[in-house]
Amino acid sequence: ILDGLLRPGQRVPSTRVLAIELGMSRLPVLTAYEQLLHEGYLEGRVGSGTYVCAAAPDTRLRAKARVEMHPADGKRTQVTPGRSEGGVRPFRMSLPALDEFPQPLWGRIVARYAHRLTPAHLAYGDPAGLAPLRLAIAAHLRTARAVNCEADNLLVTSGSQAGLRLSAAVLLARGDRVAIEDPSYPGARTAFTAAGAELVPIPVDEEGLDVAALARHQRIRAVYVTPSHQYPLGFSMSATRRLALLDWAARHDAWIIEDDYDSEYRYVSRPLGALQGMDARNRTVYVGTFSKVLYPSLRVGYLVVPPSLWESFLDAREALDVFSPTLYQLALAEFLDEGHFARHLRRMRTIYQRRREALLEGLAENCGDRLTVLNADAGLHVATILSGNSDDRAIVRRMTARGLAGTTLSGCFIGPVRTNGLLLGFGGFDEHTLIDATRTLAEVLNNRRG
Amino acid sequence: ILDGLLRPGQRVPSTRVLAIELGMSRLPVLTAYEQLLHEGYLEGRVGSGTYVCAAAPDTRLRAKARVEMHPADGKRTQVTPGRSEGGVRPFRMSLPALDEFPQPLWGRIVARYAHRLTPAHLAYGDPAGLAPLRLAIAAHLRTARAVNCEADNLLVTSGSQAGLRLSAAVLLARGDRVAIEDPSYPGARTAFTAAGAELVPIPVDEEGLDVAALARHQRIRAVYVTPSHQYPLGFSMSATRRLALLDWAARHDAWIIEDDYDSEYRYVSRPLGALQGMDARNRTVYVGTFSKVLYPSLRVGYLVVPPSLWESFLDAREALDVFSPTLYQLALAEFLDEGHFARHLRRMRTIYQRRREALLEGLAENCGDRLTVLNADAGLHVATILSGNSDDRAIVRRMTARGLAGTTLSGCFIGPVRTNGLLLGFGGFDEHTLIDATRTLAEVLNNRRG
Numbered sequence: 080i081l082d083g084l085l086r087p088g089q090r091v092p093s094t095r096v097l098a099i100e101l102g103m104s105r106l107p108v109l110t111a112y113e114q115l116l117h118e119g120y121l122e123g124r125v126g127s128g129t130y131v132c133a134a135a136p137d138t139r140l141r142a143k144a145r146v147e148m149h150p151a152d153g154k155r156t157q158v159t160p161g162r163s164e165g166g167v168r169p170f171r172m173s174l175p176a177l178d179e180f181p182q183p184l185w186g187r188i189v190a191r192y193a194h195r196l197t198p199a200h201l202a203y204g205d206p207a208g209l210a211p212l213r214l215a216i217a218a219h220l221r222t223a224r225a226v227n228c229e230a231d232n233l234l235v236t237s238g239s240q241a242g243l244r245l246s247a248a249v250l251l252a253r254g255d256r257v258a259i260e261d262p263s264y265p266g267a268r269t270a271f272t273a274a275g276a277e278l279v280p281i282p283v284d285e286e287g288l289d290v291a292a293l294a295r296h297q298r299i300r301a302v303y304v305t306p307s308h309q310y311p312l313g314f315s316m317s318a319t320r321r322l323a324l325l326d327w328a329a330r331h332d333a334w335i336i337e338d339d340y341d342s343e344y345r346y347v348s349r350p351l352g353a354l355q356g357m358d359a360r361n362r363t364v365y366v367g368t369f370s371k372v373l374y375p376s377l378r379v380g381y382l383v384v385p386p387s388l389w390e391s392f393l394d395a396r397e398a399l400d401v402f403s404p405t406l407y408q409l410a411l412a413e414f415l416d417e418g419h420f421a422r423h424l425r426r427m428r429t430i431y432q433r434r435r436e437a438l439l440e441g442l443a444e445n446c447g448d449r450l451t452v453l454n455a456d457a458g459l460h461v462a463t464i465l466s467g468n469s470d471d472r473a474i475v476r477r478m479t480a481r482g483l484a485g486t487t488l489s490g491c492f493i494g495p496v497r498t499n500g501l502l503l504g505f506g507g508f509d510e511h512t513l514i515d516a517t518r519t520l521a522e523v524l525n526n527r528r529g
Numbered sequence: 530i531l532d533g534l535l536r537p538g539q540r541v542p543s544t545r546v547l548a549i550e551l552g553m554s555r556l557p558v559l560t561a562y563e564q565l566l567h568e569g570y571l572e573g574r575v576g577s578g579t580y581v582c583a584a585a586p587d588t589r590l591r592a593k594a595r596v597e598m599h600p601a602d603g604k605r606t607q608v609t610p611g612r613s614e615g616g617v618r619p620f621r622m623s624l625p626a627l628d629e630f631p632q633p634l635w636g637r638i639v640a641r642y643a644h645r646l647t648p649a650h651l652a653y654g655d656p657a658g659l660a661p662l663r664l665a666i667a668a669h670l671r672t673a674r675a676v677n678c679e680a681d682n683l684l685v686t687s688g689s690q691a692g693l694r695l696s697a698a699v700l701l702a703r704g705d706r707v708a709i710e711d712p713s714y715p716g717a718r719t720a721f722t723a724a725g726a727e728l729v730p731i732p733v734d735e736e737g738l739d740v741a742a743l744a745r746h747q748r749i750r751a752v753y754v755t756p757s758h759q760y761p762l763g764f765s766m767s768a769t770r771r772l773a774l775l776d777w778a779a780r781h782d783a784w785i786i787e788d789d790y791d792s793e794y795r796y797v798s799r800p801l802g803a804l805q806g807m808d809a810r811n812r813t814v815y816v817g818t819f820s821k822v823l824y825p826s827l828r829v830g831y832l833v834v835p836p837s838l839w840e841s842f843l844d845a846r847e848a849l850d851v852f853s854p855t856l857y858q859l860a861l862a863e864f865l866d867e868g869h870f871a872r873h874l875r876r877m878r879t880i881y882q883r884r885r886e887a888l889l890e891g892l893a894e895n896c897g898d899r900l901t902v903l904n905a906d907a908g909l910h911v912a913t914i915l916s917g918n919s920d921d922r923a924i925v926r927r928m929t930a931r932g933l934a935g936t937t938l939s940g941c942f943i944g945p946v947r948t949n950g951l952l953l954g955f956g957g958f959d960e961h962t963l964i965d966a967t968r969t970l971a972e973v974l975n976n977r978r979g
Contacts, residue, residue: 114798119736119768132769158664158680161657161843167648177648189856190640198617198627201824202957207611214608230608237687241850253703253725269848275703275725286569318569319582348564374651376855393611398719400691404854405826406639507652 080120080131089131091121167507169516171484172460173341174507175371176430181423185373189410200405206396208235208381209408215415216381223424224342225352226365228383234392235403238380239340239368240266246364247274248395249388250301250334258302260288262491262498264310267303267338276300280493283309287316290323301334306354307342311491311502313454313462321354328362335363341371341458343424344431348456361385369411371459371506372424379407431459437510438503441517449524450501459506462488464498471499477523483516530570530581539581541571617957619966621934622910623791624957625821626880631873635823639860650855656846658685658831659858665865666831673874674792675802676815678833684842685853688830689790689818690716696814697724698845699838700751700784708752710738712941712948714760717753717788726750730943733759737766740773751784756804757792761941761952763904763912771804778812785813791821791908793874794881798906811835819861821909821956822874829857881909887960888953891967899974900951909956912938914948921949927973933966 085091094112098105112129115121123129167174207213213230220226220233236242243266251257253275259267261280271278279296282289288304304324306316316324328335337354345351355365368380384392396402414420438461442452453462465471475485488500505513535541544562548555562579565571573579617624657663663680670676670683686692693716701707703725709717711730721728731743731752738754754774756766766774778785787804795801805815818830834842846852864870888911892902903912915921925935938950955963 119770158660160660161655161684162847163655167652171652174652177651180648180651182646182651183644186644186646189643193639193643194633194636196632196636198630198957201627201630201632201826202617202621202624203825205611205613210608210610234611237850240848244849248723266847266851269844273698273845273848320569375653376651376852378850378852378854394719395723397612397716398690398723399694400687400828400850401716402826402828404828404857406857407854507648 168484172504204402211412225356242366243270251276255300308457345457438505441514445521464500618934622954654852661862675806692816693720701726705750758907795907888955891964895971914950
């Protein structure tokens with residue numbers, strides 16, 4: 080029928096005749112006809128005359144031609160990657176020390192739960208997350224980050240990007256204006272524009288977001304900030320600015336989205352508490368993730384949500400991806416409850432301290448004349464400025480060709496690019512790798528001269 | 530300072546004096562002052578006079594008061610569930626046979642990969658998914674569902690809801706009109722309304738979506754269909770309607786979103802191929818999930834995307850949740866490649882056949898006078914209509930009180946409710962449980978009479 084050999088309205092042989100013609104029993108022919116009737120290729124009654132269905136558009140032929148273009152199954156083993164994520168090449172941003180991750184311990188915990196999953200664990204889970212994990216994360220955030228939270232207003236997410244996307248879905252309607260640090264984290268930008276919001280860039284300086292500049296704008300529905308460690312520049316927001324921002328939000332019924340993406344590591348002073356913990360008026364949505372403190376492919380983050388928004392966030396979660404995989408939630412709850420997480424954080428602090436120093440030494444020794452370190456007080460990357468404001472995109476292209484993963488500072492600007500620079504992740508690489516990489520980077524930077 | 534004991538502008542003792550006062554060495558006092566300077570609570574130079582920062586809004590006091598309200602850590606072990614998902618109570622929709630899932634085998638595979646995760650596995654992954662998994666799913670879809678796909682246009686998602694949300698993000702701008710089967714899957718509705726689209730309900734009958742009714746509407750950007758097994762009514766779309774729908778989409782430059790959520794199980798005839806496989810003009814986005822064939826808390830689904838939309842889908846994925854956890858992708862690729870998945874599907878077919886028959890027998894014997902089975906040809910649930918069109922919401926409330934999980938048919942309507950009925954999931958429950966549950970259901974239905 081699809082090949083046009085049997086035409087619409089054409090009578091097909093009776094099942095009895097066809098069975099005889101084909102020299103087979105009648106049952107399979109009957110079954111085939113029933114199937115074709117069921118699928119609408121044939122019409123009429125079996126036994127009393129059966130016809131090719133009258134409605135037979137030409138498209139059937141084309142559909143068939145296309146279907147034949149499938150390669151034979153099982154032949155292909157190659158596939159085009161969707162998008163490269165930079166792997167683990169030196170200076171890749173946002174990578175924790177994966178080589179120092181306590182994989183044997185973690186593997187044992189995950190494996191134990193993998194063997195023990197009950198039907199209840201396999202079924203649909205709570206969109207807010209597994210209760211023991213919510214309790215464990217809330218306890219950690221209160222202690223380590225001075226976040227004002229209970230498990231009751233903590234929602235487990237599929238990472239911080241999902242947390243930002245959920246925040247955008249709940250807080251921002253299409254056309255709403257969202258103020259955002261400029262420069263800022265590109266992932267936040269895509270989350271807000273995906274929700275159809277209009278970005279209003281606000282400058283940042285050494286004290287963080289310029290709240291006075293923010294206050295000059297009208298009809299801002301929400302503001303996105305990284306108070307603990309400004310992405311990408313690295314500054315932390317001063318207490319004065321924090322209080323001014325909280326006041327501004329309360330006065331304008333605006334929401335604050337606090338992205339606390341890598342606040343656990345601070346090298347020049349004690350970690351600062353979260354802005355959310357100072358917010359007595361419940362205007363702050365707090366976004367966190369385990370990607371930078373454990374590992375990215377875990378895909379677990381969390382939101383602390385003002386009680387008034389709780390039901391809206393659950394609705395948004397159900398519309399977005401329903402809930403997070405249960406296995407990892409079980410393993411992670413144990414990892415936190417047994418103190419492995421706190422130990423891991425403490426151990427990593429020393430490791431990152433060393434890696435940071437190695438990178439800073441390497442940069443000073445090999446690249447000192449080509450770039451200036453802007454900030455390396457905290458987190459897993461060093462923000463640098465290129466001498467002579469030379470085009471950072473061209474340099475990153477050449478870094479990529481030399482096996483390095485570079486990130487441009489210019490790409491973080493929403494408004495006009497004010498500074499060209501390189502963002503150099505150090506978390507994922509040991510000291511030797513980092514020193515070597517600064518030598519390669521120096522070659523890249525100096526080639527530019529030649 | 531936060532308690533107001535030290536006032537803005539007030540001079541604080543020098544570090545030397547305070548150290549003597551407190552009877553301690555000067556170093557910790559210096560460190561504390563530096564921290565307070567850094568956080569903006571103090572201003573001035575250490576040693577030459579230090580003052581409480583002038584900008585000290587009253588809000589600090591309130592913020593502090595709030596912080597003190599935290600209960601002591603480690604005391605609470607209770608947490609309010611975000612939202613109950615019905616657990617594994619009889620008639621819960623969309624549950625596969627979790628009691629028959631090959632958990633020991635699956636647990637061994639997951640555990641093996643949990644022990645073997647390398648730093649590369651822990652790092653950021655491809656937003657399109659892991660290559661071996663994409664190849665394995667594409668091969669399965671070509672063979673089992675006649676889907677026209679390559680791994681190159683197959684995107685791994687965090688389940689079918691995420692797939693629908695991504696489709697909405699790519700295909701629908703705010704205010705765009707999306708045609709949707711009426712009645713239909715509520716999750717699709719929430720995905721589309723979350724994107725700000727306007728729903729245009731289109732009636733369905735025994736042949737699926739009424740394409741003639743669809744064609745009477747203008748400016749439809751996309752249409753959502755469940756051709757293999759209409760959710761909730763259970764009908765499959767006839768070939769004539771399928772071809773008409775494909776023609777309509779091509780003529781109107783509209784997109785088809787095909788949700789093939791539980792097409793693997795069909796009891797009255799051979800499973801029908803996917804609509805997508807008949808689409809020669811690449812207007813169809815195909816949405817699938819492992820929730821109904823493996824288990825829901827896996828949170829892995831997939832999209833087959835027209836090549837012209839591939840980059841847009843990757844962008845949307847990065848804005849939504851970046852990528853899926855790597856461990857489960859590794860385990861799942863092996864599960865498919867080694868043939869465990871195909872064996873599991875075959876084995877489940879017999880099990881569901883038996884469960885379906887048990888439910889139908891139980892309903893006929895115990896509830897025959899109170900409800901009529903509309904369709905039970907495929908999938909994991911039976912669609913029923915209540916006698917006298919009695920209020921299905923009231924009955925579901927009473928089912929819940931008796932430990933059953935009921936789903937209303939009325940809740941699936943977008944336009945006026947045309948029919949009251951119950952959707953009864955049978956996949957997750959053995960025959961005895963189902964027969965027992967029909968007896969409880971009969972009591973619920975008959976109580977209504979008294």
